[in-house]
Amino acid sequence: MSTVLIIGVGDVGQQLALGLAAGGRVRRLVLAGRSPAVVGETAAMVASASDCLVEPVRLDALRQDDVAELLDRTRPDVVVQCAALQGPWALAGRIGPRTQGVLAAGLGLRLPYQLPVILNVMKAVRDAGWTGPVANLSFPDVTGPVLQRLGLAPTLGLGNAGMVLLRARAALRAARPESDLSLIRVLAQHAQVLDVMQSRKPADPGDRCRIFLGEEGLRDDACAYRAPALAPGPRYNPVTVAAALPVLEALLPGGAPLRWSTPAPNGLPGGYPVRIADGSVALDLPPGLDLAEAVAFNERVGQGDGVERIDKDGTVHFTEACRAAVEAFAPDLAEPLAVDDLARRAARLDEVLAREG
Known part of the structure; x- marks a missing residue:
């Protein structure tokens, strides 16, 4: 045990x-x-x-x-x-x-x-x-x-891509109860989760999560957006937990192998299909999807969280939209963020938010 x-x-x-x-x-x-x-x-x-x-x-x-x-x-x-x-x-x-x-x-x-x-x-x-x-x-x-x-x-990581997997599975189960839902593979970013949870399908297909069904990886991206809408808030937490528990149990010694989707396997940006077995994690990309394409997709849609790029030393650069959002009251919040500056920047965020008005 x-x-x-x-x-x-x-x-x-x-x-x-x-x-x-x-x-x-x-x-x-x-x-x-x-x-x-x-x-x-x-x-x-x-x-x-x-x-x-x-x-x-x-x-x-x-x-x-x-x-x-x-x-x-x-x-x-x-x-x-x-x-x-x-x-x-x-x-x-x-x-x-x-x-x-x-x-x-x-x-x-x-x-x-x-x-x-x-x-x-x-x-x-x-x-x-x-x-x-x-x-x-x-x-x-x-x-x-x-x-x-x-x-x-x-x-x-936990949550996010796994939450998208559960939403897609719920939609498929409701539409086709007899379907084989044993393998759903998800390529998705945290920045896409709010739309998925609220059933808001982006107009541009390129901005949607990528959903691959079965071993052959048949695409059905729209199924990520067909489950009943759920307004944002802590009510998402049970879905986060439901997405995380299978992963944690698979990581335990003697855990049964699991094919799932998780954020940031071994530090990759965004979420990917993975295989978990014997305490190790490996990518489980569907046929026709290579790693470079998957990473590029997640880096692009991840800009919805305001992150433009991450330097080799871990410094984070923010998008133009992110900078514009705080330009009027605290433009310094969107300056490049170095890892050794986290405490000062957190204090600055506290100060800005405390001066609401």
Whole structure:
């Protein structure tokens, strides 16, 4: 039986813990977070609802030595990184012009909230000499490629492309209940997920997710947009969890092989079809799709998140549309973002958003 370490016990972290415990293949869950009260209550809830051993740990994941020590002490089989300085729904419901400008710029502008914890976790993984799989939930389509430039890429990301897979499967199941839905392969970016979840099919076919059915990879891109519409918000979290749990169970020792779609396998930009077996992850591209084409597609549609390109040293450059969205009140927010400038840029974002009006 396996040990899983979950870093970050917000809503998704809690749901993942409950799902893993209920699945019966995890003997021990280590739940780590900054708030002793939240971690303790989550551990009590999971332990009460399952036969899993649950260990609550107070952890500031920005303290690299503390993360490395926790890895060394617990020796998990899989690490699940769910923490961020600010969640992606933190600005939901705020209507001020600065907030709206930051939202319009794309999630890439808020990379200073999403990157620091997973960056620190991966540094701790390196320092601890830990070689197991790391699954990252924090904006993996972009944080993965940044970390790949630094030699610190997690094994893969969670959500996003897997969510698109589930939406396509739901639409196909409703239309053709007798269909074989055993293999759906998805090429998609985080920037496309909102349209998929709201059933808004882009007018330009080139901007749609690519959906490949069966071994032969028959294209049915439109099926990603045919499931019932779901308005944005934390209600997406159960879909994120449903997309993540099969991946995590496949990564466990002795896990059954899985063909799925995930963000950022080995630090690639965007999401791809993968095969997971024996704790390793390999691409599972359909016939006729080569890696260069797949990467180019994800880099192009990923500009919808405001990211134009990522340099070899991990510096992120933002798109013209992103820069235009904040030009009137904080143009410096869209200047190129270096990895060693994350703390200062996060503080600047805090300042700008606090001065709403």
